[in-house]
Amino acid sequence: MGLAFARVVKGLLLRATAAPYASPAFAVVTAYGLLVLGPLAGVSAAIAPDWTLSYLVDSQRSPVMLETLCVVTAAMSAPSGFLWGAALTIRRRQNILSQHVAGGTVVALLLCIVLWKRIIIQATYAQFHGDFGLQTLEGTELGYVILWMLLVLGLASTWTLYSLFKLEQQTAHV
Helix, strand or coil: CHHHHHHHCHHHHHHCCCCHHHCHHHHHHHHHHHHHHHHHHHHHHHHCHHHHCCCCCCCCCCCHHHHHHHHHHHHHHHHHHHHHHHHHHHCCCHHHHHHHHHHHHHHHHHHHHHCHHHHCEECCHHHHHHCCCCEECCCCHHHHHHHHHHHHHHHHHHHHHHHHHHHHHHHHCC
């Protein structure tokens, strides 16, 4: 998302005299990461840690810091991606930036496809690997939480894109 956000404010980044981390766009993207992505990852990790880790790691046996690391990584992904995209934009490498945005989208979609059978199941690590007590997300508390989180993510992403677009338009007229 951070790469896409940097693409939206291309003109602002090219006109800026200060470093990208000093731009108002970076503040918006950082707020998105800290107030949206981080809390959504935190809720997911708190409610269903094994699901959050796609049943690849047993949360009961993993270090406590693993979940915290996942939440921090999620929160910092947008600002980090924005700074990476800003660096490409400033060096006038919009084609490479667009390729990275497309590549990231493809990787995310491929991960969803590969992990689909894990994503649609609610269980513990032991249940998933022992093939007992599995429930599809439909109608479960976790399923409703995920729907709510997707709604929040969609609305927050739309608002962030809108805010960045407006910021780009305002600075273009100055």
